[in-house]
Amino acid sequence: MAMLFRVAGRHYGLLSSKQVSSPIMSKLVPMASVKALTTKPPKTIQEVAQGEMLDFWKKNETLKRPISPHLTIWRSQLPMTLSFFHRFTGVAMICATYVFSWVMLASPVDYQWYITFLKDLHIDGYAVGPSFLFLAKFIIALPFCYHCINGVRHLAWDLGKGFDLPTLYRTGYFVSVLSILVALYLASLSFKAPE
Amino acid sequence: MASSRSLMKSLHQNYALIPFIQARFCQTAAAPALHPKLKKFSIYRYDPDKPNKKPALQEYEVDLNDCGPMVLDALIKIKNEQDPTLTFRRSCREGICGSCSMNINGANTLACICKIDEGSKATKIYPLPHMYVIKDLVPDMNNFYAQYRFIEPYLKKKDENEAEIGTKPYFQSPEDRAKLDGLYECILCACCSTSCPSYWWNSDKYLGPAVLMQAYRWMVDSRDDFQHERLEKMRGAYAAYKCHTIMNCTRVCPKGLNPGWAIGEIKRMLQGYGEYKAEQAV
Numbered sequence: 001m002a003m004l005f006r007v008a009g010r011h012y013g014l015l016s017s018k019q020v021s022s023p024i025m026s027k028l029v030p031m032a033s034v035k036a037l038t039t040k041p042p043k044t045i046q047e048v049a050q051g052e053m054l055d056f057w058k059k060n061e062t063l064k065r066p067i068s069p070h071l072t073i074w075r076s077q078l079p080m081t082l083s084f085f086h087r088f089t090g091v092a093m094i095c096a097t098y099v100f101s102w103v104m105l106a107s108p109v110d111y112q113w114y115i116t117f118l119k120d121l122h123i124d125g126y127a128v129g130p131s132f133l134f135l136a137k138f139i140i141a142l143p144f145c146y147h148c149i150n151g152v153r154h155l156a157w158d159l160g161k162g163f164d165l166p167t168l169y170r171t172g173y174f175v176s177v178l179s180i181l182v183a184l185y186l187a188s189l190s191f192k193a194p195e
Numbered sequence: 196m197a198s199s200r201s202l203m204k205s206l207h208q209n210y211a212l213i214p215f216i217q218a219r220f221c222q223t224a225a226a227p228a229l230h231p232k233l234k235k236f237s238i239y240r241y242d243p244d245k246p247n248k249k250p251a252l253q254e255y256e257v258d259l260n261d262c263g264p265m266v267l268d269a270l271i272k273i274k275n276e277q278d279p280t281l282t283f284r285r286s287c288r289e290g291i292c293g294s295c296s297m298n299i300n301g302a303n304t305l306a307c308i309c310k311i312d313e314g315s316k317a318t319k320i321y322p323l324p325h326m327y328v329i330k331d332l333v334p335d336m337n338n339f340y341a342q343y344r345f346i347e348p349y350l351k352k353k354d355e356n357e358a359e360i361g362t363k364p365y366f367q368s369p370e371d372r373a374k375l376d377g378l379y380e381c382i383l384c385a386c387c388s389t390s391c392p393s394y395w396w397n398s399d400k401y402l403g404p405a406v407l408m409q410a411y412r413w414m415v416d417s418r419d420d421f422q423h424e425r426l427e428k429m430r431g432a433y434a435a436y437k438c439h440t441i442m443n444c445t446r447v448c449p450k451g452l453n454p455g456w457a458i459g460e461i462k463r464m465l466q467g468y469g470e471y472k473a474e475q476a477v
Binding site: 048050164 | 239241243246249250298300301302319321322323324325326327328329334335337338340341342344345347390392395399439440441442443445446453455456459460462463
């Protein structure tokens with residue numbers, strides 16, 4: 001296998017035409033190199049590879065071969081799920097910011113009205129307001145906390161740390177638990193207007 | 196003397212009789228009637244001779260008492276005894292050639308080293324994900340091989356005389372050789388690349404974890420002189436940077452290697468490389 005690569009490497013560009021001049025040297029150099037002097041330069045290995053890739057796509061599209069199932073059959077695992085949520089929370093936060101801004105622009109009342117409405121909400125005589133507000137705050141805080149803390153994990157990867165599988169799982173569990181706890185704490189904070 | 200000799204002679208003539216008796220009685224005594232331990236396998240089937248028929252799962256039942264412990268043993272048993280049209284790649288049966296890579300119970304592995312799960316649920320067997328299927332469990336690997344060829348996976352030396360090749364060894368210190376550990380053992384089974392969602396969506400431009408790890412293997416080989424050119428190929432949005440550290444690759448590698456880490460190292464080598472190149476040009 002290694003020999004094959006050596007030969008391929010030799011053919012594709014290591015040849016030096018200058019050595020072929022002496023009759024002794026020409027006996028040592030393989031015949032193919034002498035022919036290469038007179039014909040056009042051989043394709044680079046990249047061109048060969050790219051040609052093969054194009055042939056691959058053309059052939060498979062012509063034959064209309066099916067593509068094997070992927071998302072539908074894949075068993076989710078923790079690192080993959082966490083990576084998905086990192087992207088999902090990032091996109092969700094951006095969308096929420098946009099939607100909130102547009103709703104507020106279109107709304108006839110200011111956001112204080114909505115907060116007071118939620119706070120004083122009663123269903124069947126029960127004051128569900130405070131719990132609703134807590135839930136709303138938790139739902140807003142969780143994506144932010146998760147994305148931030150997992151972001152630290154991403155930065156560690158950029159430094160080359162934490163790539164082995166046990167560390168990946170340990171940091172993964174740690175990040176998920178920590179983000180839930182921090183989100184719960186943030187949601188429980190209540191703003192007290194200064195006296 | 197004569198009697199013992201005649202005794203020996205009669206025993207010698209009947210010499211096959213005693214072992215025969217032993218074997219016959221042992222045979223009937225030692226075979227316990229084992230209840231067949233049946234295990235279901237749901238296997239993806241696609242027939243290129245019937246292209247209009249959609250690919251579907253086909254169920255087979257195998258008696259595990261009469262079968263080897265690995266999924267490949269079951270596949271071969273099914274092919275031998277139940278359905279000779281079942282098609283799959285296989286060769287070494289010991290986890291070193293990389294032919295039998297497929298998706299078993301939702302994760303990519305080599306069938307020859309994947310133990311059959313003896314639980315009651317059917318084992319689901321699919322080809323490698325998001326690959327063009329030639330037939331049944333056989334995917335078209337040519338794109339993968341072309342990408343491997345693209346990174347030039349062989350030793351390249353600068354200023355080398357054609358006649359000098361093979362005359363002297365290229366020395367390497369033990370420390371430099373140790374850098375290749377965990378990289379050279381790749382068997383190119385494609386389990387990692389086909390487990391990567393980024394490779395699923397961009398297999399035309401993104402090189403994939405297997406190929407990138409081999410690119411890194413040649414970059415850190417101290418005997419190779421083309422490190423800068425190899426690194427140059429990694430620049431751009433697609434070649435290496437389509438890796439979003441999803442880390443499915445490390446999770447599924449049947450040889451226990453870490454392609455995700457190798458890609459992280461490539462990205463670290465690329466950090467600041469743009470400015471370095473600009474400085475060199477000036």
